[in-house]
Amino acid sequence: MVITGHWIDSSWKLQKRVLSLVHIPPPRRGVEISDAIFKCLKEWGIENKIFTISMDNASNNDVAIRLLKDTFSMSKNLVCAGKLFHVRCCAHILNLMVQDGLSQIVDITNNIRESVEFVNRSDGRLLLFADIVQQLRLPGRKLIYDCRTRWNSTFEMLSCAIKFKEVFPRFWDREPHYNCCPSEED
Incomplete structure (x- = not known):
């Protein structure tokens, strides 16, 4: 303590x-x-x-x-x-409130989290993802993980992932084992 x-x-x-x-x-x-x-x-x-x-x-x-x-x-x-x-503790109360809100979109955040983990699991996938990002001329090239118990970390992961929303379907077309592609609605 x-x-x-x-x-x-x-x-x-x-x-x-x-x-x-x-x-x-x-x-x-x-x-x-x-x-x-x-x-x-x-x-x-x-x-x-x-x-x-x-x-x-x-x-x-x-x-x-x-x-x-x-x-x-x-x-x-x-x-x-x-x-x-x-x-x-206001930070603890805020975290509880945001976690409650995030529970309403748990399927979406889990899907994004699985996508981030899938892409980052191998150098080949990372390279393929970065190539698609480069083809689309998007800034940045890397997805970031979150810490599930820290809402601000999940926010950062989602904010980063949304920048690559056009990349995920293209990655899905090129990677046969990728089965957690977020939908356009997600």
């Missing part, structure tokens, strides 16, 4: 530092997460200066937040009675 501190310095500039890297062996229960965070804050001497904590939406993190909030509430150090203490 990485514990990162964010604060505004005396010049009103936002600062960010990694405070600790903590190994928490499985099972990673909320109590262990809470204890590790509190220990780090004590070591830095900032346990009385915490305004908010941001974590993703895992249930063990919810338990950790509840335990930390209880601990900080005892010393009455929480601003706004702790109403702002737990700030959900």
Whole structure:
């Protein structure tokens, strides 16, 4: 677990530092997460200066937040009675929303992903694909893979693939083993 501190310095500039890297062996229960965070804050001497904590939406993190909030509430150090203490990770929430949207076109993204993997699996296929791209005078020559759990990576793969929408059917005509050609509608 990485514990990162964010604060505004005396010049009103936002600062960010990694405070600790903590190994928490499985099972990673909320109590262990809470204890590790509190220990780090004590070591830095900032346990009385915490305004908010941001974590993703895992249930063990919810338990950790509840335990930390209880601990900080005892010393009455929480601003706004702790109403702002737990700030959900916006990047995690955004990723969940986009993944939900991508689930509506899962067949299309899987087809594109299979096409990218098929083309990139051999040098001969890569060369054939690049030749077709060159014949069509398209910019770029290479498809990119995505990381399935990162929506922005899938977006980049799809954005790249759409530039080659005229190439896929021509590649299909020339490559007998290619069976995942995206349709015009895809």
